[in-house]
Amino acid sequence: MTERRPRKDALRNRAAVFAAADALFARRQSPDSVTMADIATEAGVGKATLFRAFGDRTGLIRALYEARLEPIRSAVEQGPPPLGPDAEPLERVPALLDAVLCFKLDNRHLALALEQTGSGSPYSAEHYERWHTLLRTLLERIPGLPDRDFTAHALLAATRADLVEHLAGEKGLPRDTMRAQLAEFTARILGVRENSHPAQP
């Protein structure tokens, strides 16, 4: 029952692998052009070390993704409004979607790698479950909306990594333009009828 602390070299290697994977995903265009052997080499580590630490390729990507997501997660769980728990749903929902979008804009390749990593759809990852549940809960406090469960899925679908990559990456849509469009779309769903000024914090 006693938790054994991992050894120092294990921790050092784990960090090295994270850094290496991060760099490689950012450098290469296509996520699956990054092989496990590549990451191991870049990290100065044996391939088996990767698999021992993370199980398989999906595990590695998931772990990296969760790590990068951590700041946003804590901002949502204990930060100030409009992202934090003290905000009213009508302002928190757009803030949350904007945060997700910004994260995917900033970590395009990583998000892409996660979502299109063959085994296991994005919907089985627990971070998706978290976002969806939170979003649904917030929507439930806003009157007059369509089915909240589906609506939460549909809104999150508008921030899918490959869509972000398609618009911001390939078609060159500027970051703030896309943020504004998502905000407008969200406002429309929420029934906010005032005109035209999407937030731009």
Next chain:
Amino acid sequence: MTERRPRKDALRNRAAVFAAADALFARRQSPDSVTMADIATEAGVGKATLFRAFGDRTGLIRALYEARLEPIRSAVEQGPPPLGPDAEPLERVPALLDAVLCFKLDNRHLALALEQTGSGSPYSAEHYERWHTLLRTLLERIPGLPDRDFTAHALLAATRADLVEHLAGEKGLPRDTMRAQLAEFTARILGVRENSHPAQP
């Protein structure tokens, strides 16, 4: 410049391959558990024949998808309202999205295979381009909407194959329930303010 007609055996094999792939994708749960060798064997054909006819795995899946999509495509391009070109945008947009959703419900595994086939995001396929362009065009004829280009993407994102699989497949959401939810969501975007009765043709 003269088009050479393909030989009979080539045509026969092509059809056999389609049938085999269709059956296999429907039978297995995960699309990438279906290997090219599997398809070749099931079709009673050599592996090289697959690659000669379709180029690569993606080409085969795309060709099959387009073939299955053909009825809907023609219903949209030359059928009667509400799907056909004579319908008003306010009724054609929901009809179109419903048709796409139904198609993905009926061809879940195939759609999944196409969208998560690693090379090339779904957004580079020409059938997506077609749906998106048509949808955007229709939205442009409806006043007071958010950015039409983005809205078209976002609406289509709500019918993504893996989302459909997640809701209808794993969570067991009934077909008509999901259709109604998508219809409600769409209506909300279109600004249709009348209450509560989503179509169920």
Next chain:
DNA sequence: TACTGAAGCGGACCGCCGGTCCGTATCGTA
């Protein structure tokens, strides 16, 4: 500091899959 067993390491190795090659069989035509 020397000892020691356990935790961790790494690269050779495996099975599988997408994709290619080339000798052979089949088609369509005269």
Next chain:
DNA sequence: TACGATACGGACCGGCGGTCCGCTTCAGTA
């Protein structure tokens, strides 16, 4: 029937995710 062109198919290849096992390094003990 004969013959060129077209298509066939299974052996083959390179590369990837994942595993195995002999070796190294850590950290507690005296």
